Amino acid sequence: MDDFYRIKRLPPYVFNIVTGLKIEARKRGEDIIDFGMGNPDQPTPKHIVDKLVEAAQNPRNHRYSASKGIYKLRLAITDWYKRRFNVDLDPETETAATIGSKEGLAHLALAIIEPGDAILVPNPTYSIHKYSAVIAGGEIRSIPLGPGIDFFDELQKATKECWPKPKILVINFPHNPTTEVVDKGFFEKIVAFAKEHNIMVIHDLAYADTVFDGYVAPSFLEVDGAKDVGVEMFTLSKSYNMPGWRVGFCSGNKRMVSALTRMKSYLDYGMFQPIQIAATVALNGPQECVKEICDMYELRRNVLVESFNKAGWEMTRPKATMFVWARIPERFRAMKSLEFSKFLLEKAKVSVSPGVGFGEMGDEFVRIALVENEHRIRQAAKCVKKALEG
Numbered sequence: 001m002d003d004f005y006r007i008k009r010l011p012p013y014v015f016n017i018v019t020g021l022k023i024e025a026r027k028r029g030e031d032i033i034d035f036g037m038g039n040p041d042q043p044t045p046k047h048i049v050d051k052l053v054e055a056a057q058n059p060r061n062h063r064y065s066a067s068k069g070i071y072k073l074r075l076a077i078t079d080w081y082k083r084r085f086n087v088d089l090d091p092e093t094e095t096a097a098t099i100g101s102k103e104g105l106a107h108l109a110l111a112i113i114e115p116g117d118a119i120l121v122p123n124p125t126y127s128i129h130k131y132s133a134v135i136a137g138g139e140i141r142s143i144p145l146g147p148g149i150d151f152f153d154e155l156q157k158a159t160k161e162c163w164p165k166p167k168i169l170v171i172n173f174p175h176n177p178t179t180e181v182v183d184k185g186f187f188e189k190i191v192a193f194a195k196e197h198n199i200m201v202i203h204d205l206a207y208a209d210t211v212f213d214g215y216v217a218p219s220f221l222e223v224d225g226a227k228d229v230g231v232e233m234f235t236l237s238k239s240y241n242m243p244g245w246r247v248g249f250c251s252g253n254k255r256m257v258s259a260l261t262r263m264k265s266y267l268d269y270g271m272f273q274p275i276q277i278a279a280t281v282a283l284n285g286p287q288e289c290v291k292e293i294c295d296m297y298e299l300r301r302n303v304l305v306e307s308f309n310k311a312g313w314e315m316t317r318p319k320a321t322m323f324v325w326a327r328i329p330e331r332f333r334a335m336k337s338l339e340f341s342k343f344l345l346e347k348a349k350v351s352v353s354p355g356v357g358f359g360e361m362g363d364e365f366v367r368i369a370l371v372e373n374e375h376r377i378r379q380a381a382k383c384v385k386k387a388l389e390g
Helices: 014-027 046-056 071-085 100-112 127-135 151-161 184-197 254-267 273-284 288-310 330-347 374-389
Strands: 095-098 118-123 139-144 166-171 200-204 230-235 248-252 323-327 365-369
Touching: 014 330, 046 273, 071 095, 071 248, 071 273, 095 100, 095 254, 100 127, 100 200, 100 230, 100 248, 100 254, 118 127, 118 151, 127 139, 127 166, 139 151, 151 166, 151 184, 166 184, 184 200, 230 254, 248 254, 288 323, 288 374, 330 365, 330 374
Parallel strands: 118 139, 118 166, 166 200, 200 230
Antiparallel strands: 095 248, 230 248, 323 365
16 A cells, blocks of 8 residues: 555554554443544534434435535525625635535645645644645645744745745634634735735634634635635534534635536535535524534533643633643653653543644644543543642
8 A cells, every 4th residue: 555656645644543542442441531533522403403304305305416515505605604704705606515624625635736836734733734735746835833933924934935836825713733713814914925925725714613702713705805815614513513414615716616616526426415405404594503512612621721720731721623732741741742642541541632643843732622521521630630640
């Protein structure tokens, strides 16, 4: 397998090491408290499931669908953007449904990247932001992102030093894994920067609704001129507890959306149509469930940060996402993130994601997903306290 060109460009998946150890521990009967994968643990809201069941009863919905999404779903997407961000989009030319945002990002990269193109990506970052470009033949230029770093300054420096001239900037705010957030002014600078340097922008807005303490996440497309330079991805996975449904969309620049639509037309027939119908109901229907889901993550965040701080592991409250990006306690920092994650699994029976899996600049951190209930979070804090003191 190592002889295949694209496989050779992909490094070993760091998270598989911790996952393998976790599976072995569970086989031995150990109770592992799992904060590793950002996999929502609550059910999809009932009204969405009910619509799926109803639509699945209709044989007409069992046929091939449209790769860019049925019209009513695309219309629901554009209506959602208008309500949420006062952004006008054409459902025919400026949005396309995707099989989750990962599929959209991967196929968009295949559509617009040529071998050797330079792609600007934060480091650390969620793996698909980087490896969609790598799989498509692009060359990655890392931009440092994290506490105390001015990302825009670093972006400007990297662009001046980059050869060949960068073609695409991939960003994601609120950010996974660092939980960094931005305001609309940041996106205004990004749009001006992209126009100046003739760079396309791909923004992943996966955590638009998972925001706390009064923070409101802006859309990249809110900025005048944003549609001239880029697109925005969104997914229903987190906002509506629909991770396994695989529903997302790409909206914005007509040329980029058209390229994605063309690529998808060769590769898939879209989602199972009842899923698209249910997703339409999710976007158009009552939104109280979105707030309830957000409130749950906020409570878990509060419990986790408070209990882990008491346990001797200092961390701050993120303003958004379903994660805590925690710097490894100073006494253990030399271990780096993979060995520290192994240590927690062995000594505390707690599983986290090593920061190095998101990029080498994340190696002093681990990502803790808010996917366990408050009781389990407090139990984990007690176990971590014993491990750190032992």
